[in-house]
Amino acid sequence: xxxxxxxxxxxxxxxxxxLTMNLGYHLAQRKLRVLLVDMDPQASxxxxxxxxxxxxxxxxxxxxxxGDALPTSVDIHxxxxxxxxxxxxxxxLELVVADMRDIRLxxxxxxxxxxxxxxxxxxxxxxxxxSYISLVASTHVLIPIQTQYKALKGTELLLxxxxxxxxxxxxxxxxxxxxPTLHDTRTVQGEMTLRSIQDQLCKIGKVFSTIPRAVAFADxxxxxxxxxxxNPKHPVVKILERIAKDMESLT
Numbered sequence: 001x002x003x004x005x006x007x008x009x010x011x012x013x014x015x016x017x018x019l020t021m022n023l024g025y026h027l028a029q030r031k032l033r034v035l036l037v038d039m040d041p042q043a044s045x046x047x048x049x050x051x052x053x054x055x056x057x058x059x060x061x062x063x064x065x066x067g068d069a070l071p072t073s074v075d076i077h078x079x080x081x082x083x084x085x086x087x088x089x090x091x092x093l094e095l096v097v098a099d100m101r102d103i104r105l106x107x108x109x110x111x112x113x114x115x116x117x118x119x120x121x122x123x124x125x126x127x128x129x130x131s132y133i134s135l136v137a138s139t140h141v142l143i144p145i146q147t148q149y150k151a152l153k154g155t156e157l158l159l160x161x162x163x164x165x166x167x168x169x170x171x172x173x174x175x176x177x178x179x180p181t182l183h184d185t186r187t188v189q190g191e192m193t194l195r196s197i198q199d200q201l202c203k204i205g206k207v208f209s210t211i212p213r214a215v216a217f218a219d220x221x222x223x224x225x226x227x228x229x230x231n232p233k234h235p236v237v238k239i240l241e242r243i244a245k246d247m248e249s250l251t
Contacts, residue, residue, distance in 0.1 A: 003250055004119040005176055006138040010158055012125035014146045015181040017044040018217050020122040025226035026244035028078035032117040038084035039134050040124040046083040049076050050224040053085035061087040063108040065094055070108055077226055095129045102169050106137035127161050135165040140176035140250060147183040147194045176250055177206030182213045208243045
């Protein structure tokens, strides 16, 4: 059965789009069929995957607002992509008065469910409608969380949103877990926050392997390729492989 996973955090700069692309790549390397969906008006994922958002006329916006079929760019680093661009920024306001807004993305994805083993949705860094409809469309939510005290405190709002979705709109939504990101082993705050994440959040969901801060991620994104293609021997590649393997066992 296909798993639709929303990568969700209301804070920006936690490595969400980077994680979406790289986990998708490693799942694809495990011979799984992977679709990435860019739901962020900033379109970072679309850009990281090698497309120029400003040059794309048909995006996920047309699917959720106009009911068009999903526009899919196929076989980019072994994955398929539903792109986004700045047009999606207007969707927040337009969806306020749209009929059946909660299930717009879910209905758009339904025709593709049997074509993929994993659908990864890159949510925008907000608690708004675009994130909400992404959670409604998902079977699981995966939460990247930076190993900083402020980020840990912010999970309360995030988890409240997940609870709100599970209470009515998507009662089957499961928490896939948490991925500590941008970890800096040189700081006391980073180490203390990581321990707090592992001790506190493990009661809610699995805490996956920790991803350290690495300049190579930015370099790979600039080259518009996953880290494993940019630098196959980078030590973080093994961590990403381990997380992807763990994700296969999600139920």
